[in-house]
Amino acid sequence: MSKPPFALTNAVLSWSGGKDSALCLHHALQNPNLRLTHLLTTLNEHYRRVAMHGVRAELLEAQAERIGLPLVPVWLPEMPSMEVYEQRMSEALGYLATQGISTTVFGDLHLQDLRAYREQQLARVGWQAEFPIWHKPAADVMREFIDLGFRAVVVCVNDQHLDQSFCGRELDEQFLRDLPAGVDPCGENGEYHSFVYDAPYFSQPIAIAPGEQVHRTYRPATDPDTANNDCYRNEPNPFSAGFWYQDLLLAEGHS
Template sequence: MLGKKFVASFSGGKDSTLAIYRSIKQGMVPVELITTYNSHKERSWFHGIPKNILSNISKEMEIPLSIIETTGEKYTESFEAKLKSAKEKGAEVCVFGDIDIQGHLEWCSQRCKSVGLEAYFPLWNEKRKDLVYEFIDLGFKTLITVVDHSRLSQDFAGKVLTRKVADAIEAEGADICGENGEYHTFVFDGPLFKNPVDFQLEEKLAIDNFTVIKFTNLT
């Protein structure tokens, strides 16, 4: 992988960020981040990050970011179109932060195959707990933005993920990594950032089974 140019499927969360960090440390060169954005709800899919925050993340990481505005019906089509565009900009590989869910690997690999990119999973089949601890110990800081309160206490929404918080999540019987969707995150500082991304919390919203943190940027 040394020297290969990559685009990253970037949710804004901890796993995709760690995958990008590892890829760069392995000598790969980032060309672009791509983030899917729910055009109906006006926030990123799954992790609930608004556009202005995503823009600031790109600025502080010094990696261009493209937003895929899509609905659920056109999600696959829109994702492949953006991958094709990234390939035209020089990307050879697409980096994903998936860990061990086979269906995710197959979906991502097929999207890449369709446009002639190589799919790369730097975290694949590693222990979830080890990955959470590695992420935290590297100095990354991440906010828990979404909690599935049918599986995890809504009190975790709005907390910064530390070892203590991660252990408390595990103690509740949820997956420590949130790989099954128990929680999602927004990374705002760490080794890839020139400066922390400023933001302020506004409110907690209850949407179906989820507690969602609404937040905005300060700059």
């Protein structure tokens, strides 16, 4: 039986803490057919940080508090297999299903393979996917993000595309003007990731302070030197992809 027109659908939003998920939430909140009830995030259980972004869990919790939605963390081991990833994600969706939720909202823009994977995995458990900013041009996404008053810091850059000087910078007009040719303005090819510390729907901004910058190297599972499963190294390696991370801290006296 099809849903009646304008029926409210309870939904969870896939939340990374960065610009795309933040703008996606803005659009989802404008949708009269959606009722956002939770945020869902994958985190590294060893480092207690957002997967890929390297942002501390407490900063993510500060975002959720200011948004006013409960955060559902999916804790993942270092370099999880697809089986482990899907098992833990299934457990999280099972919990959310008990809360009357059957839709996940994503901030994906252009990666068709990723969208197809998400839709297929959700369909297996009877869920649906929504993509509020799908196929919006990257320049338009960034223009809207800045014009709406979002504030963000770049917390991770892929050193195959951007040098260390881009890490830790404010995500603003000057940052976009300084991007080298060929780099997607939204970092859609993994060039950079960000942390949003203020948004139109935050109850108040998050006071942050910069920590240290570190360089980490990810070694794919096919690298024969990864027998000990330690995927972060400081030395160069021809099999590696390197990333600069800007650690962020909650400013003293703020939560």
